[in-house]
Amino acid sequence: DTEVTQTPKHLVMGMTNKKSLKCEQHMGHRAMYWYKQKAKKPPELMFVYSYEKLSINESVPSRFSPECPNSSLLNLHLHALQPEDSALYLCASSLAPGLAEQFFGPGTRLTVL
Amino acid sequence: AQSVTQLDSQVPVFEEAPVELRCNYSSSVSVYLFWYVQYPNQGLQLLLKYLSGSTLVESINGFEAEFNKSQTSFHLRKPSVHISDTAEYFCAVSETRNNFNKFYFGSGTKLNVKP
Numbered sequence: 644d645t646e647v648t649q650t651p652k653h654l655v656m657g658m659t660n661k662k663s664l665k666c667e668q669h670m671g672h673r674a675m676y677w678y679k680q681k682a683k684k685p686p687e688l689m690f691v692y693s694y695e696k697l698s699i700n701e702s703v704p705s706r707f708s709p710e711c712p713n714s715s716l717l718n719l720h721l722h723a724l725q726p727e728d729s730a731l732y733l734c735a736s737s738l739a740p741g742l743a744e745q746f747f748g749p750g751t752r753l754t755v756l
Numbered sequence: 757a758q759s760v761t762q763l764d765s766q767v768p769v770f771e772e773a774p775v776e777l778r779c780n781y782s783s784s785v786s787v788y789l790f791w792y793v794q795y796p797n798q799g800l801q802l803l804l805k806y807l808s809g810s811t812l813v814e815s816i817n818g819f820e821a822e823f824n825k826s827q828t829s830f831h832l833r834k835p836s837v838h839i840s841d842t843a844e845y846f847c848a849v850s851e852t853r854n855n856f857n858k859f860y861f862g863s864g865t866k867l868n869v870k871p
Contacts, residue, residue, distance in 0.1 A: 649799075683864070685863055
């Protein structure tokens with residue numbers, strides 16, 4: 644298995660909802676990442692997990708809560724989001740935090756009403 | 757921190773014509789270079805990468821890029837484009853700091869191939 648999968652592909656939620664995004668890889672990678680991509684913009688790093696521990700939080704609002712329950716799985720819990728949080732959320736992984744190449748998933752298109 | 761510049765936000769080109777998408781970065785200390793392609797409503801796909809060795813790298817679908825350390829550039833080229841190459845192309849630089857590799861993305865170049 645040489646890919647990163649993300650579910651759901653699309654998500655529409657209200658500002659009072661709680662939802663979660665899921666990312667999975669079975670390549671034995673020990674670093675996993677969440678990115679946010681607005682339309683016509685490059686991806687922006689949100690969080691980095693290294694060996695299942697949160698290593699980097701790029702000053703992301705607390706309404707986004709990441710979780711890494713095991714080395715293959717990365718979640719992003721969403722609560723009380725704002726319409727401006729609508730974006731494509733990309734997950735990526737790399738073999739180790741210090742190794743360069745990142746493999747990206749197809750993304751979850753999130754719309755907040 | 758690195759900065760990555762893709763000067764051309766859009767590049768229109770006719771099918772079968774050659775194309776060059778430009779990418780410059782700010783520092784060449786321990787960097788790795790990538791080009792990713794993004795088709796509409798999809799994630800990022802790795803097109804090619806430079807980690808070490810030969811400064812000219814090629815992809816399976818005819819793209820190539822050359823790492824030029826003196827000019828801190830990693831321009832992407834294809835001698836003859838197809839309609840299916842229409843997509844957004846992102847240049848990325850990975851820099852190692854504190855045992856962690858951080859990606860810095862350029863702002864993207866939209867390649868529009870016309871028939």
